[in-house]
Amino acid sequence: MRDFLKRLPKAELHLHIEGSLEPELMFALARRNGVELPYASIEEVRAAYDFQDLSSFLEVYYQGMSVLRRAEDFHDLAMDYFRRAHAEGVVHVEMHFDPQAHLARGVELEAVMEGLSLARREAERELGMSTALIMAFLRDRPADEAMKVLDSAAPYWEMLDAVGLDSAERGHPPSKFTEVFQRAKMLGIPRVAHAGEEGPAEYIREALDLLEVCRIDHGVRCLEDPALVERLRDEGVVLTVCPLSNVRLKVVERIEEHPLPLLLEAGLRLTLNSDDPAYFGGGMLDNFMACHDAFGWSKETFVQLAGTAIESAFMSDKRRLELH
Numbered sequence: 211m212r213d214f215l216k217r218l219p220k221a222e223l224h225l226h227i228e229g230s231l232e233p234e235l236m237f238a239l240a241r242r243n244g245v246e247l248p249y250a251s252i253e254e255v256r257a258a259y260d261f262q263d264l265s266s267f268l269e270v271y272y273q274g275m276s277v278l279r280r281a282e283d284f285h286d287l288a289m290d291y292f293r294r295a296h297a298e299g300v301v302h303v304e305m306h307f308d309p310q311a312h313l314a315r316g317v318e319l320e321a322v323m324e325g326l327s328l329a330r331r332e333a334e335r336e337l338g339m340s341t342a343l344i345m346a347f348l349r350d351r352p353a354d355e356a357m358k359v360l361d362s363a364a365p366y367w368e369m370l371d372a373v374g375l376d377s378a379e380r381g382h383p384p385s386k387f388t389e390v391f392q393r394a395k396m397l398g399i400p401r402v403a404h405a406g407e408e409g410p411a412e413y414i415r416e417a418l419d420l421l422e423v424c425r426i427d428h429g430v431r432c433l434e435d436p437a438l439v440e441r442l443r444d445e446g447v448v449l450t451v452c453p454l455s456n457v458r459l460k461v462v463e464r465i466e467e468h469p470l471p472l473l474l475e476a477g478l479r480l481t482l483n484s485d486d487p488a489y490f491g492g493g494m495l496d497n498f499m500a501c502h503d504a505f506g507w508s509k510e511t512f513v514q515l516a517g518t519a520i521e522s523a524f525m526s527d528k529r530r531l532e533l534h
């Protein structure tokens with residue numbers, strides 16, 4: 211099965227590129243940039259990846275990205291991930307990035323965009339991969355800061371496939387960002403949002419109604435609201451589900467208890483994704499394999515899930531035809 215799942219052309223729609231930073235590269239970049247890390251060794255870094263919830267992960271995640279300072283670092287980060295993903299049969303990657311987390315450390319948007327753009331071109335040329343870029347706003351920061359970031363990204367609007375919403379969910383409903391997302395809509399930029407990961411089903415409704423998103427990132431808590439499940443099915447809204455992430459952040463206790471089979475039975479459009487592979491114990495192939503081991507899904511089910519990802523990806527019709 212592993213061989214089959216490896217060969218299956220996979221599109222990844224939910225990945226935080228900063229969450230793909232492996233400890234080895236973290237140490238190499240820390241050395242290159244003279245950044246001091248609170249860890250003495252790679253083993254110590256991995257030992258720190260024992261999370262109680264989303265917030266305890268985010269603390270380590272924002273700390274880890276402190277080694278990213280120059281365009282070259284963002285390039286190396288993305289290429290390191292693209293190469294690993296390519297080796298697992300991933301043919302298309304959509305990466306979220308968190309500009310506010312970099313601006314707060316004095317790293318300009320220009321450095322982030324330059325590094326990521328260079329890596330995207332290289333991935334296409336050398337690995338035959340397509341990629342997309344999702345600029346995410348941090349929901350635990352003020353909405354007016356997000357609006358300023360959107361405005362200051364004007365030179366790069368053309369390069370954005372979507373804007374997204376991430377970081378600590380509880381207490382930060384999508385409604386806080388209605389204006390920002392309406393502005394993105396006016397600019398012709400598609401929208402996605404994390405909702406229903408740790409937050410309630412109501413946040414999924416808000417993301418659909420107020421932010422007018424085309425996909426929901428996570429969304430697993432929709433099951434608490436049967437009318438919402440019906441709506442998601444009727445409207446064909448895609449959920450980008452991240453099984454290993456949900457286990458590591460204790461959204462579910464064990465993979466066997468993950469609601470994926472229920473979501474599938476409910477007729478929802480689902481995709482499998484890695485979220486923050488360097489922190490959650492595996493990339494796309496490990497997420498697919500974990501589902502196989504836990505749920506005993508058939509090859510047809512995986513073909514269906516991989517097909518949904520390609521159908522709902524931000525990619526040209528030409529590329530979609532190539533992959534389907």
Ligand code: ADE
Nearest residue numbers: 226376377378404485486
């Ligand atoms: N940022 C990086 N990973 C995230 C996740 N799983 N949820 C919310 N924000 C994130």
Ligand code: ZN
Nearest residue numbers: 376404427485
């Ligand atoms: Zn995420």
